[in-house]
Amino acid sequence: DAGITQSPRYKITETGRQVTLMCHQTWSHSYMFWYRQDLGHGLRLIYYSAAADITDKGEVPDGYVVSRSKTENFPLTLESATRSQTSVYFCASFDRGMNTEAFFGQGTRLTVV
Amino acid sequence: GQQVMQIPQYQHVQEGEDFTTYCNSSTTLSNIQWYKQRPGGHPVFLIQLVKSGEVKKQKRLTFQFGEAKKNSSLHITATQTTDVGTYFCAYAGKLIFGQGTTLQVKP
Numbered sequence: 001d002a003g004i005t006q007s008p009r010y011k012i013t014e015t016g017r018q019v020t021l022m023c024h025q026t027w028s029h030s031y032m033f034w035y036r037q038d039l040g041h042g043l044r045l046i047y048y049s050a051a052a053d054i055t056d057k058g059e060v061p062d063g064y065v066v067s068r069s070k071t072e073n074f075p076l077t078l079e080s081a082t083r084s085q086t087s088v089y090f091c092a093s094f095d096r097g098m099n100t101e102a103f104f105g106q107g108t109r110l111t112v113v
Numbered sequence: 114g115q116q117v118m119q120i121p122q123y124q125h126v127q128e129g130e131d132f133t134t135y136c137n138s139s140t141t142l143s144n145i146q147w148y149k150q151r152p153g154g155h156p157v158f159l160i161q162l163v164k165s166g167e168v169k170k171q172k173r174l175t176f177q178f179g180e181a182k183k184n185s186s187l188h189i190t191a192t193q194t195t196d197v198g199t200y201f202c203a204y205a206g207k208l209i210f211g212q213g214t215t216l217q218v219k220p
Contacts (some may be wrong), residue, residue, distance in 0.1 A: 027185065031208075033208055035210075036188040040122075040212075041212065041214040042119075042199075042201065042210055042211060042212035043156070043210040043213070044210075045207070045208065045209060048207065048208070058207075058209075059209070069133070080220070090155060090156070092156075092208065094208070100144075100161060100205050101146075101161070102146070102148075102156075102203075102205075102208055103157060103158075104155040104156050104157070105155065106155055108156055
């Protein structure tokens with residue numbers, strides 16, 4: 001199916017564990033983004049990538065790691081999860097050009113206990 | 114870095130009333146985008162504004178980009194319950210979002 005998909009949709013993990021959230025898009029968009037959404041904070045950019053093997057920090061990168069070995073995948077890893085990382089995480093993609101509409105995945109609700 | 118500030122954070126209106134949300138930047142923006150997120154959903158693109166003073170309409174929604182390209186607004190005429198959700202502006206350069214305005218509509 002064409003589009004952008006995130007997995008898992010829901011995840012509960014324990015403090016200190018490593019957890020990876022997956023994001024896959026089928027359009028070959030050059031740009032991909034990770035956001036976290038918390039009440040009162042809107043969408044905050046964690047990391048973004050302009051192309052394969054090119055990543056950069058966003059507004060709130062601490063505690064997160066990303067990689068982009070392939071254009072279509074942009075996994076987000078919490079190396080040692082903390083309760084403050086409990087949030088809803090959204091992945092997005094778009095391509096530079098005339099139409100820069102960004103497309104979002106359905107989100108992953110992560111709870112760290 | 115580039116930041117966009119959005120006000121108000123919340124707005125409750127009676128169905129049929131108008132609604133406006135504002136987006137402001139301290140620096141000139143090359144463009145601005147607007148997204149809508151329904152409760153429990155993900156953000157969905159509404160529109161992009163690029164030109165100084167640009168005004169675009171989508172049915173009851175009117176989007177404006179300021180002359181100095183430092184502010185933008187979204188105005189909804191005669192709100193309906195289907196307008197409920199959070200509206201975000203975003204600077205498309207790095208896809209930085211404002212905090213969003215959550216609209217509640219009382220039927």
